[in-house]
Amino acid sequence: MTLFLVRRLLQMVPVLFFVSLIIFVLINLVPGDAARLFLGEEAPPDALAALRHEMGLDRPLYTQYLRWVGNLLRGDFGHSFKDNRQVLPTLLQKVPITAELSAAALLIGWSIALPAGVLAAWRRRTAVDYSASAAALTGLSIPNFWLGIMLIYLFAVNLRWLPASGFVPITQDLGRNLRSLIMPAFVLGLVLAAVVMRQLRSSMLDVLSADYVRTANAKGLGERVVLIRHALRNAVIPVITVMGIQLGTLLGGAVITETIFALPGLGRLAVESIYGRDYQMLEGVVLFSAFSILLINLMVDIIYSLLDPRIKLAGGRA
Amino acid sequence: MTLAVEALPGLRPRTAERRGLQHLARRFARNRLALVGFVVFVLIVLTALLAPWVAPASPIKTDFTAYLQPPGPRHLLGTDELGRDVFSRIIFGARASLEAGIISVGLGIAAGLPLGLAAGFYRGRLDDVLMRLTDAMLSFPQLILALAVAAVLGPGLGKAMIAIAVVLMPVFMRLMRAQVLTEREREYVDAARAMGAADRRIIWRHVLPNSLAPIVVQGSLNVAGAIITEATLSFLGLGTQPPTPSWGSMLNAAQQYLTQAPYLSFWPGVAIAITVFAVNVAGDGLREIWDPRTR
Numbered sequence: 284m285t286l287f288l289v290r291r292l293l294q295m296v297p298v299l300f301f302v303s304l305i306i307f308v309l310i311n312l313v314p315g316d317a318a319r320l321f322l323g324e325e326a327p328p329d330a331l332a333a334l335r336h337e338m339g340l341d342r343p344l345y346t347q348y349l350r351w352v353g354n355l356l357r358g359d360f361g362h363s364f365k366d367n368r369q370v371l372p373t374l375l376q377k378v379p380i381t382a383e384l385s386a387a388a389l390l391i392g393w394s395i396a397l398p399a400g401v402l403a404a405w406r407r408r409t410a411v412d413y414s415a416s417a418a419a420l421t422g423l424s425i426p427n428f429w430l431g432i433m434l435i436y437l438f439a440v441n442l443r444w445l446p447a448s449g450f451v452p453i454t455q456d457l458g459r460n461l462r463s464l465i466m467p468a469f470v471l472g473l474v475l476a477a478v479v480m481r482q483l484r485s486s487m488l489d490v491l492s493a494d495y496v497r498t499a500n501a502k503g504l505g506e507r508v509v510l511i512r513h514a515l516r517n518a519v520i521p522v523i524t525v526m527g528i529q530l531g532t533l534l535g536g537a538v539i540t541e542t543i544f545a546l547p548g549l550g551r552l553a554v555e556s557i558y559g560r561d562y563q564m565l566e567g568v569v570l571f572s573a574f575s576i577l578l579i580n581l582m583v584d585i586i587y588s589l590l591d592p593r594i595k596l597a598g599g600r601a
Numbered sequence: 602m603t604l605a606v607e608a609l610p611g612l613r614p615r616t617a618e619r620r621g622l623q624h625l626a627r628r629f630a631r632n633r634l635a636l637v638g639f640v641v642f643v644l645i646v647l648t649a650l651l652a653p654w655v656a657p658a659s660p661i662k663t664d665f666t667a668y669l670q671p672p673g674p675r676h677l678l679g680t681d682e683l684g685r686d687v688f689s690r691i692i693f694g695a696r697a698s699l700e701a702g703i704i705s706v707g708l709g710i711a712a713g714l715p716l717g718l719a720a721g722f723y724r725g726r727l728d729d730v731l732m733r734l735t736d737a738m739l740s741f742p743q744l745i746l747a748l749a750v751a752a753v754l755g756p757g758l759g760k761a762m763i764a765i766a767v768v769l770m771p772v773f774m775r776l777m778r779a780q781v782l783t784e785r786e787r788e789y790v791d792a793a794r795a796m797g798a799a800d801r802r803i804i805w806r807h808v809l810p811n812s813l814a815p816i817v818v819q820g821s822l823n824v825a826g827a828i829i830t831e832a833t834l835s836f837l838g839l840g841t842q843p844p845t846p847s848w849g850s851m852l853n854a855a856q857q858y859l860t861q862a863p864y865l866s867f868w869p870g871v872a873i874a875i876t877v878f879a880v881n882v883a884g885d886g887l888r889e890i891w892d893p894r895t896r
Contacts, residue, residue: 298740301734301737305737305738313753314755420885425870425877426874428833428852430870432852432856432859440859533742535742535744535745536744539744553748554837558838562753566749568745569746576740
């Protein structure tokens with residue numbers, strides 16, 4: 284177990300290095316350097332030069348990179364180009380909103396995908412399977428920003444049941460908080476449901492043809508018991524291990540849903556910093572989302588190594 | 602004797618490939634839904650290509666005497682805030698979506714395939730480095746990475762395509778590497794090597810042709826995703842720029858008129874959904890005939 288942990292952590296080092304390198308390259312591709320973005324187009328040349336020196340932009344690239352990574356490790360993500368806010372605290376302030384939205388979307392997505400995926404695999408090549416699979420494909424084909432707009436039109440503009448946009452924090456008013464979240468969470472959850480349902484269906488199909496399922500059936504166990512206790516329990520493992528992909532879907536989707544429904548989360552921060560050419564803030568969001576995905580993947584792996592003896596025996600999966 | 606030695610390694614994979622393609626075409630045609638998806642996709646491509654002849658009006662000509670007109674006999678799907686014919690804009694908008702879908706996937710394959718091939722064929726340090734690089738690229742949420750690259754490159758359809766290609770590259774790199782790893786252990790590669798074939802010949806004549814199938818399947822499915830990503834980038838103002846019509850930017854502009862002219866927000870989304878659905882269904886059909894588990 285310790286060996287597995289150590290190996291898993293060591294594996295993360297080169298990945299983190301490349302993540303930082305990709306972002307560093309991206310920042311340096313921005314036309315004009317940080318000093319100019321910070322001071323604006325009409326800044327006097329000597330002020331520019333002074334700030335460049337202060338920010339270390341006149342040093343060689345590798346020194347700049349090391350300095351930047353050093354700052355990151357100390358939790359210093361820099362300051363916003365626009366209003367000089369510290370990047371990391373601003374990000375952390377937005378996290379609860381995106382986290383709540385994602386959690387609600389996960390709940391909605393899985394409660395659709397779980398029964399749909401199991402039913403589709405169990406009743407393979409029947410009308411149930413075809414309609415569930417077609418529904419999932421439709422979910423994948425509808426752009427989520429369009430779905431959001433349609434929901435706003437139906438429930439906010441036409442029926443006036445829900446607010447079109449805006450956000451009420453959970454600490455202020457739970458009821459209004461949920462009302463402001465239900466549409467965006469549904470939009471986000473539907474994409475996730477489609478992704479998870481398709482994965483679960485194919486993984487259920489694998490498991491249902493396994494020997495132990497046949498044995499369980501032969502023992503005369505009830506169909507439902509075999510399906511849930513034997514098949515689903517194993518089929519759900521590969522679907523959960525790709526949690527990182529699901530989180531990526533959620534964070535990417537949050538950019539769109541938060542923009543459309545005006546939720547002040549991480550995704551909207553990303554879009555706002557693009558519009559405001561606030562590349563420092565954008566960099567922070569991108570870094571933060573990559574780190575969260577790596578961290579979730581790590582946690583999923585560790586939890587599974589604790590739960591699933593096969594992983595421990597194999598000494599960890601690559 | 603020399604003749605036989607020359608002919609053997611070259612012939613085998615090529616005939617295998619041809620037989621495989623015919624077989625696949627037959628299986629594909631039997632999957633009715635996939636066939637329908639494919640036909641719909643071809644129709645959309647034709648519409649895009651023939652847009653100037655198909656569209657009833659100019660997609661960019663403004664008419665301030667007829668702005669925000671609801672759908673009717675003169676304008677099938679109404680007019681937008683500048684009096685442009687929505688139906689014509691949707692027809693022309695297919696161009697941006699299809700270009701983005703096909704070209705960005707092509708670019709992603711063009712960048713990812715050689716790298717994946719090199720990683721899988723030569724293994725070693727190169728493989729390690731490239732794989733950690735793909736790990737890193739895949740740990741970004743796809744849309745956020747595409748958004749960041751597009752933001753850095755600046756607005757425009759071409760730049761949006763590059764941004765999408767950057768996101769897709771590691772996917773193809775991974776896939777190609779996995780294919781090559783299995784192909785290079787095959788007996789015919791051993792045979793070719795024993796007969797003195799050079800690496801380049803083994804790669805071009807044997808490993809590459811036999812590894813392409815999953816790339817094609819994955820690529821077709823990624824076209825669907827790329828179309829949605831382009832629409833999303835354009836919706837956020839980073840993709841296709843006005844006045845060129847694209848479904849994403851039409852939806853962006855329509856948002857302001859949601860109460861007055863909801864039809865403006867409806868049809869571009871339907872166009873995206875139909876196109877992406879068609880590509881997804883066709884791609885799924887391809888994957889099913891390819892995936893031995895579903896046979």
